[in-house]
Amino acid sequence: MTKISPHEDTTAVHEDRLWKDKGWTARVIKNQDDDGWAVEMILDGEPEPALVGPWTMGRDKKNPKPLDATAFSTLVKTASEVIRRHEQHLHAMLNKRLSVSTDDGVVEVSLSIVPDEDDPYATLSAHDAAGELLAELRVGPDFRFSQASARSWIESGFRAPGR
Incomplete structure (x- = not known):
């Protein structure tokens, strides 16, 4: 019997504007600040995106460039790093240590x-x-x-x- 981790999605989706795989969802969305596009990366089970960043326009200069395996892999790596840094910062804020000579x-x-x-x-x-x-x-x-x-x-x- 194979165990599935909570971050392993057995129903991968690979569409131009939506990729779900390996516990992550990448979604290309309309950029609220201008006429461009953005991509958000959400870790399964989390209510908020771990990363939101600009997304490249396609050749027609209207629609977004489609997601692909290479882009998704890079986005997962970047979003994971953002989460790791956030966790390190939180740990540092909640745990302090110093030495006292006696x-x-x-x-x-x-x-x-x-x-x-x-x-x-x-x-x-x-x-x-x-x-x-x-x-x-x-x-x-x-x-x-x-x-x-x-x-x-x-x-x-x-x-x-x-x-």
Whole structure:
């Protein structure tokens, strides 16, 4: 029995203005900003396009150039890169780390934000140079994470800030 991944479409469509294949949909659409055309790339299951960009006019200078396998492959690669960069940026925004030198050695302090719609929070944690967890504390998602706040937390014996 062959398993099908959630991003594998068994009903590929290869039309001039619509390609569905390998978990992606490329659709050539009228460009809202001018008389030209645009192409949108949508990952299966996602509500919004991962990529929208200009599309080439055909030889008649009226209609769009038809999609083909090479163009689709390039669009998939580009849209995948856009998603990857977005995920990296989001990870960097939600996870911060810094090092604090103490008399006992370097302490790595990190803040990981959990952007829950109902109850957002962050976890503040400290690890020694060997990677052993020294302390972990739940704080508000708006915790001001800086070298000074990390040092203050360490110097207080890892007590909750403000106490």
